[in-house]
Amino acid sequence: MSSATLDFSRFVRATARSMLRGSRAYWLWLAFLGAWIVLGVVAYLHQLNVGLFATNMVDQVPWGAYIANFTYLVGMAAAAVMLVIPAYVYDDHALHDVVVLGELLAVAVLMMCLMFVMVDIGRPDRVWHFIRFNWPSSMLTWDVIVLNGYLALNAWITTYLVFTKFRGRTPDRKKYVPFVFVAIVWAVSIHTVTAFLYGGMGARAHWSTAILAPRFLASAFAAGPSLMIIALGEIRDRMGFPVKDAALNRLRQIVAVTMLINLFFFFSEIFTELYSFKEHATSMRYMLFGLRGHAKLVPYIWSAVALDVFAALVFVSKPLYSRPKVLRAACAAAVLGVWVEKGMGLVIPGFVPSPLGEIVDYTPSFTEFCVSAAIWAAGALVYTLLLKAAVPIELGEVRMEKAS
Amino acid sequence: MSEQEQGSRRVFLKVLGLGAATAAASACGSSAPTSEEFFRQHYKKLTPEDKKRIFAKIEAETLAKTGVRTHIDDPPPIEGVEFAYALNLSVCNGSRRCVEACARENNLPDDPEIRYIRVLEIDMDGGVHLDDSNAYYDGEKVPEKKKFYLPVQCQQCDNPPCVKACPVQATWKEPDGIVVIDYSWCIGCRFCVVACPYFARHFNFEAPNVPPERINPNQGYLSNRPRFKGVVEKCTFCLHRTRKGRMPACLEACPTGARKFGNLNDPNSDIRKILETKRVYILKEELATLPRFYYYFE
Numbered sequence: 001m002s003s004a005t006l007d008f009s010r011f012v013r014a015t016a017r018s019m020l021r022g023s024r025a026y027w028l029w030l031a032f033l034g035a036w037i038v039l040g041v042v043a044y045l046h047q048l049n050v051g052l053f054a055t056n057m058v059d060q061v062p063w064g065a066y067i068a069n070f071t072y073l074v075g076m077a078a079a080a081v082m083l084v085i086p087a088y089v090y091d092d093h094a095l096h097d098v099v100v101l102g103e104l105l106a107v108a109v110l111m112m113c114l115m116f117v118m119v120d121i122g123r124p125d126r127v128w129h130f131i132r133f134n135w136p137s138s139m140l141t142w143d144v145i146v147l148n149g150y151l152a153l154n155a156w157i158t159t160y161l162v163f164t165k166f167r168g169r170t171p172d173r174k175k176y177v178p179f180v181f182v183a184i185v186w187a188v189s190i191h192t193v194t195a196f197l198y199g200g201m202g203a204r205a206h207w208s209t210a211i212l213a214p215r216f217l218a219s220a221f222a223a224g225p226s227l228m229i230i231a232l233g234e235i236r237d238r239m240g241f242p243v244k245d246a247a248l249n250r251l252r253q254i255v256a257v258t259m260l261i262n263l264f265f266f267f268s269e270i271f272t273e274l275y276s277f278k279e280h281a282t283s284m285r286y287m288l289f290g291l292r293g294h295a296k297l298v299p300y301i302w303s304a305v306a307l308d309v310f311a312a313l314v315f316v317s318k319p320l321y322s323r324p325k326v327l328r329a330a331c332a333a334a335v336l337g338v339w340v341e342k343g344m345g346l347v348i349p350g351f352v353p354s355p356l357g358e359i360v361d362y363t364p365s366f367t368e369f370c371v372s373a374a375i376w377a378a379g380a381l382v383y384t385l386l387l388k389a390a391v392p393i394e395l396g397e398v399r400m401e402k403a404s
Numbered sequence: 405m406s407e408q409e410q411g412s413r414r415v416f417l418k419v420l421g422l423g424a425a426t427a428a429a430s431a432c433g434s435s436a437p438t439s440e441e442f443f444r445q446h447y448k449k450l451t452p453e454d455k456k457r458i459f460a461k462i463e464a465e466t467l468a469k470t471g472v473r474t475h476i477d478d479p480p481p482i483e484g485v486e487f488a489y490a491l492n493l494s495v496c497n498g499s500r501r502c503v504e505a506c507a508r509e510n511n512l513p514d515d516p517e518i519r520y521i522r523v524l525e526i527d528m529d530g531g532v533h534l535d536d537s538n539a540y541y542d543g544e545k546v547p548e549k550k551k552f553y554l555p556v557q558c559q560q561c562d563n564p565p566c567v568k569a570c571p572v573q574a575t576w577k578e579p580d581g582i583v584v585i586d587y588s589w590c591i592g593c594r595f596c597v598v599a600c601p602y603f604a605r606h607f608n609f610e611a612p613n614v615p616p617e618r619i620n621p622n623q624g625y626l627s628n629r630p631r632f633k634g635v636v637e638k639c640t641f642c643l644h645r646t647r648k649g650r651m652p653a654c655l656e657a658c659p660t661g662a663r664k665f666g667n668l669n670d671p672n673s674d675i676r677k678i679l680e681t682k683r684v685y686i687l688k689e690e691l692a693t694l695p696r697f698y699y700y701f702e
Contacts, residue, residue, distance in 0.1 A: 050610055051608065051609055051610040051611060051633040051634055052592075052607070052609045052610075052634065053516070053609040053610035055609075057609070058609070059597060059603070059605075059606050059607060060603075062594040062597040062598055062607060063594065063598060120593070120594075121591055121592050121593055121634075122590075122591065122592020122593070122594070122607065122608070122633070122634030122635060122636075123590065123591050123592040123634040123635060125436075125437055125442060126589070126590075126591045126592075127591065129446075129572040129574070129589055129591055130571065130572055130591075132446055132572050132573045132589075133571060133572060133573075134568075134570055134571055134572060134573045137568045138568065138569055138570060138571045138595070139569070140569065140570075140571035140593065140595050141571045144571065197595075201565070201569075201598060201599055202565060202601065202691045202692075202693075203565060203598075203599060203600060203601030203688075203691065204598070279535070282535060351598075353535055354603055355534075355600065355601045355602055355603045356522060356524060356534050356537065356539065356556060356602070356603045357524075357533075357534035357535040357536065357537050358539060358603075
């Protein structure tokens with residue numbers, strides 16, 4: 001066995017040991033996530049058994065909570081570049097220290113994306129049929145390719161950096177920097193392709209807009225770094241990782257701009273649709289004001305707008321964002337606001353009215369809720385375990401014993 | 405690690421193990437595909453021998469399950485034939501006979517209800533506005549005054565957005581213009597349902613249940629053979645009939661003669677005469693889907 005292989009098996013064992021070592025709070029957290037996962041597994045088995053009838057999806061609304069979550073999370077994964085670009089392109093040292101934590105988040109989130117696609121598929125036993133993929137015409141095929149590619153890139157970069165640190169060596173720039181730059185472009189591509197899934201649907205006027213991909217990116221680059229601000233705060237408090245205030249501040253500057261751009265795009269879209277009162281604006285009218293007595297989405301979308309506006313106000317006003325608690329609340333508002341805006345504000349209204357003019361309201365079923373919650377829990381579990389493996393190595397607490 | 409911590413870890417692992425065991429048990433349940441079904445190749449890869457074997461197997465399964473002796477066939481497209489449909493909106497009276505005949509012909513389930521044809525009731529004074537249409541009108545009262553009826557089914561587009569959307573090539577356009585689905589290849593992602601501008605594609609949200617007395621024994625592999633939970637299906641212009649020179653079931657059932665069907669390439673066909681003499685229009689022309697389904701008033 002070569003020394004690298006041998007070292008890697010030591011690395012695997014050391015990280016596994018780190019994952020199995022933790023405080024009472026750590027085990028409670030894992031048990032909490034585990035309970036949700038078990039609930040979700042049971043719900044999913046029920047769904048496998050009776051079919052997607054267990055969801056509230058129907059022919060008129062053929063995609064629901066699963067694909068909405070998927071769409072949102074692709075953006076969260078792409079948002080890792082909001083750490084990577086300042087760190088690698090502009091040499092922001094404070095962010096460079098934490099960039100690997102952002103890339104690990106991307107890995108966990110991508111796993112959630114793939115899980116959300118899997119639970120949405122009517123025949124998961126046939127996933128291998130992708131061997132006959134429809135490329136280049138199907139956007140879904142593109143999505144599968146770019147998502148797995150992005151997962152591979154981030155998995156390589158993070159594993160390489162943490163493993164090198166574990167071995168006590170200096171990383172060879174040639175072995176990861178090119179991948180980092182490829183990943184920057186790739187990140188933009190994953191959310192663009194996901195937007196094109198929708199934008200390419202001529203049948204659905206609500207999505208048939210050129211601003212869809214830019215809107216997707218803007219909202220993701222607002223919600224993603226907001227989540228990172230919260231996560232980095234937790235990692236600093238709970239794991240003792242030295243996250244510099246400068247890093248959090250830079251992320252706050254980023255979300256201040258991206259959230260404003262996001263709101264601006266949204267406003268532009270509302271204006272274009274509603275001012276001329278086109279027939280194509282029916283979905284927009286349904287979403288914002290309700291249509292023919294159907295108004296299920298109205299409270300969701302206005303809450304999303306309120307959350308986004310609140311977040312934007314905090315991000316730009318110094319007296320507000322300089323209080324850590326207010327900043328965290330604003331970040332949570334951005335994460336939640338964009339989540340609602342993408343699901344209830346973008347995916348669902350695209351189906352209303354149906355191509356033949358029917359209005360069918362949709363909200364997730366209990367099964368959909370349980371399965372979705374379980375996938376979120378699984379994502380949190382993966383991220384927790386990845387942090388548990390990587391942070392002690394990054395801190396220098398765990399490193400390879402010099403071979404005797 | 406304290407003893408307590410070890411304890412909570414053990415419980416956690418135990419709970420996880422329980423979940424995995426249930427998962428394994430369910431995978432072996434009744435709904436799991438057999439290994440032949442699991443490994444079955446894409447339709448276009450099947451040899452004549454494969455087809456013979458698979459058809460016999462499906463027939464045997466139907467017999468065992470329902471006691472009905474069925475016959476599965478796979479008529480190929482006829483060379484030089486391109487099918488098209490025309491519908492006279494001036495005479496359609498909204499009886500929905502076509503809907504029911506289609507359901508019986510194509511072995512569509514009643515519970516959950518799947519129907520390939522959807523008849524819309526529209527006010528006469530407002531033009532053809534789908535957004536103001538009503539698909540749930542009372543079938544006993546037709547035809548109502550000042551209303552007209554617009555039956556919509558798969559338009560068999562020449563530029564089908566559903567085919568473009570499918571990530572695994574489970575659906576395609578045949579040389580005679582009919583868009584078909586390989587039900588054994590469809591992964592059930594429903595991207596085609598999202599892509600279709602005509603609400604023509606329907607997903608089996610649960611296992612379809614057709615009572616034995618309602619099973620049509622004359623079946624086509626790419627049309628009305630048994631379907632199952634988790635796949636998409638649609639109108640195929642009754643290809644198991646039309647490729648053998650018969651008319652689609654919806655046309656035969658129509659009490660008013662509103663429906664005309666035929667070969668576009670035959671200059672003497674009804675469909676050609678209608679296209680040449682009537683002012684026809686297609687649904688959602690602006691989407692450039694190029695439907696093979698024409699509507700006209702006279």
